[in-house]
Amino acid sequence: MTDRITLVIDGKTVSAVAGEMLLWVALDNDIYIPHLCGSRDDQEKPASCRLCFVEVDGRPLPVTACTLPVSEGLVVRTGGERVDALVATGFELLMSNHRLDCKNCPANGDCALQQIAKTRKLKLKPKKLPVLERDLTVDDSVPGILFDPNKCVLCGHCIKACLRDGNGILGFTRRGFERVISTFGDLPLAESECSGCGSCAAVCPVGAWSAHLHAEAF
Ligand code: FES
Numbered sequence: 001m002t003d004r005i006t007l008v009i010d011g012k013t014v015s016a017v018a019g020e021m022l023l024w025v026a027l028d029n030d031i032y033i034p035h036l037c038g039s040r041d042d043q044e045k046p047a048s049c050r051l052c053f054v055e056v057d058g059r060p061l062p063v064t065a066c067t068l069p070v071s072e073g074l075v076v077r078t079g080g081e082r083v084d085a086l087v088a089t090g091f092e093l094l095m096s097n098h099r100l101d102c103k104n105c106p107a108n109g110d111c112a113l114q115q116i117a118k119t120r121k122l123k124l125k126p127k128k129l130p131v132l133e134r135d136l137t138v139d140d141s142v143p144g145i146l147f148d149p150n151k152c153v154l155c156g157h158c159i160k161a162c163l164r165d166g167n168g169i170l171g172f173t174r175r176g177f178e179r180v181i182s183t184f185g186d187l188p189l190a191e192s193e194c195s196g197c198g199s200c201a202a203v204c205p206v207g208a209w210s211a212h213l214h215a216e217a218f
Pocket of ligand 1: 064067
């Protein structure tokens, strides 16, 4: 039998399975917490986007909701001065090297970045940090699939989807500002073992990947 517990998020008492990560408990209860890199079935949690911070009673510092297992009596706030500042800084950093072209983007209207900006009242265009435009090559070498690394937020969902549904041809490469997702050996998709399944596009939260001819496969 699974142990159920109760906790309080933003004043709302909710019930959850003990040990489930707070991020999913909140979302299941219609409480939005910004997030890009977390996924429910991850054994290892990358916690790399640093957007899902919350305050927890009894903890001195904000914690990431995607790595916090829920337990009986937890009291959580998804906002507050420190959390808002952390989310705003993380978002601004992310947007400082994201190619902003919403009106021509396939994710327009269904983009995680737009959702975060809207719910947290943040600007998509960085206000404090300079925009560090990248000019990486867009890969449209496989018919129906397009990858624009200039829009990639390095959440890693495409890598996992490719491992699960495709031939596992994607990975992170390089470090720091240069970090990108690419095929092994940095080959164009058409020269890799890409099967064209389109799972990368189905999970991309920001329109870096898009698929057209294969849409019926999802
Ligand atoms: Fe928690 Fe990215 S979703 S750090």
